Amino acid sequence: MTTKKPALPALPTAKEFCLTVPLYEKFGYDNEADNGFFALEQFEETLDMHCPECGQHSVFLPRKNNYSTNSHYTNYIFSLLFRCSRNASHQALFIFRAHRGVIQKIGQIPALADLAMPDMKKYRPVLGEERFKELSRAIGLTTHGVGVGAFVYLRRIFESLIEEARVRAAKEPSWDEQAYVAGRMADRIVMLERFLPPFLVENRALYSVLSVGVHTLSEEECLAAFPAVRLAIELILDGLLEERERQTKLRSAAQSIAALKGSGGKADA
Ligand SMILES: [Zn+2]
Numbered sequence: 001m002t003t004k005k006p007a008l009p010a011l012p013t014a015k016e017f018c019l020t021v022p023l024y025e026k027f028g029y030d031n032e033a034d035n036g037f038f039a040l041e042q043f044e045e046t047l048d049m050h051c052p053e054c055g056q057h058s059v060f061l062p063r064k065n066n067y068s069t070n071s072h073y074t075n076y077i078f079s080l081l082f083r084c085s086r087n088a089s090h091q092a093l094f095i096f097r098a099h100r101g102v103i104q105k106i107g108q109i110p111a112l113a114d115l116a117m118p119d120m121k122k123y124r125p126v127l128g129e130e131r132f133k134e135l136s137r138a139i140g141l142t143t144h145g146v147g148v149g150a151f152v153y154l155r156r157i158f159e160s161l162i163e164e165a166r167v168r169a170a171k172e173p174s175w176d177e178q179a180y181v182a183g184r185m186a187d188r189i190v191m192l193e194r195f196l197p198p199f200l201v202e203n204r205a206l207y208s209v210l211s212v213g214v215h216t217l218s219e220e221e222c223l224a225a226f227p228a229v230r231l232a233i234e235l236i237l238d239g240l241l242e243e244r245e246r247q248t249k250l251r252s253a254a255q256s257i258a259a260l261k262g263s264g265g266k267a268d269a
Contacts, residue, residue: 007028008026008027008028008101008102009026009027009028010027010028010036011027011028011029011036011037011040011103012027013036013039014039014040014043014045014080015045015047017040017094017096017105018047018080018092018094018105018108019047019049019112019115020112021105022105022112022142022143022144022145023104023105023106023107023108023112023143023144023145024104024105024106024145025104025105025145026102026103026104027102027103027104028101028102028103029098029101029102029103030101037072037098037103040080040096040103041065041067041072041078041096042065042067043062043065043080044062044065045062046059046060046061046062046082046085047059047060047082047092048060049092049115050110050114050115050118050119051084051086051090052110052114052118053084053087053089053090054084054086054087054090055118058084058085058086058090059084059085060082060083060084060085060092061082061083061085062080062081062082063081063082063083063091064081065078065079065080065081066078066079066080066081072098073098073099073100073101074099074100075097075099076097076098076099077095077096077097077098077106078095078096078098079093079094079095079096080093080094080096081093091109092108092109092110093107093108093109094107094108095107095108111143112143113136113139113140113143116139116143117136117139117140120132120135120136120139122241123135123234123237123241125241125244126237126240126241126244127157127237131156131157131160134153134156134157135153135154135157135233137150137153138150138151138153138154138157138226138230139230141153142223142226145219145223146219147218147219147220147221147222147223147226148214148217148218148219148222150222150223150226151214151217151222151223151225151226151229152214154226154229154230154233155210155214155229157233158207158210158229158232158233159210161233161236161237162185162188162189162192162196165192165195165196165236166180166188166192168195169191169192169194169195176191179191184208184211185204185207185208185210185211186204186205186207186208186211189201189204189207190204196236196239197232197235197236197238197239199231199232199235200232200235200236203228206225206228206232207228207229207232209221209225209229210229
């Protein structure tokens with residue numbers, strides 16, 4: 001009896017597999033030389049990632065990759081080891097298992113969430129504590145392959161940022177609240193055009209998934225939508241951060257000018 005196996009996604013690049021793919025996600029391979037399996041197993045390039053021990057971004061150099069020439073077909077375990085270019089004792093290790101045509105990443109250090117979160121820390125001041133915690137949870141969950149849960153958190157953050165833009169837009173005399181309430185997410189994004197990053201407006205079709213009830217989405221659909229929603233959130237936050245920096249600069253400029261005038265006044269007296 002032959003049962004047809006469901007098709008598995010093709011292997012991601014070695015860099016993606018190490019740095020963005022959650023543990024235990026399944027990919028298909030076969031024993032042909034040109035299907036990405038060997039490119040992963042014998043990967044000898046650098047990895048550009050956050051080093052938790054340095055506390056900053058670093059380039060990791062390939063060290064000793066552990067693979068064998070034995071059968072690749074059943075229970076074949078191999079690993080990729082890297083060291084931080086700043087300090088050789090800072091290591092990164094990724095462990096893979098190939099078994100009957102399925103390859104999975106079964107372990108890694110540093111953890112995916114530790115690689116993903118540091119880049120997010122800069123958003124803490126504009127997000128506020130509560131939303132920052134939700135963002136951490138969302139990223140933590142997706143690094144464990146939990147799609148729906150991660151998506152719910154991300155969606156809440158996205159919607160609250162859209163709501164902030166609505167509050168600003170609603171101050172304009174031409175604002176049409178009824179049309180906004182009746183609109184789907186893509187329509188709302190268009191109405192908030194002046195208050196949102198251009199990328200979001202141009203790619204608003206990506207966000208139609210946000211008008212769909214979470215209960216009707218599958219784990220896979222949520223995981224697939226995650227990067228686009230996360231990117232949108234980051235772009236909105238980048239804009240807010242820029243605005244905040246601009247305001248800080250303006251305030252300190254105003255203070256210096258006031259101080260200058262003050263000391264000028266004294267000199268004249
Ligand atoms: Zn380091």
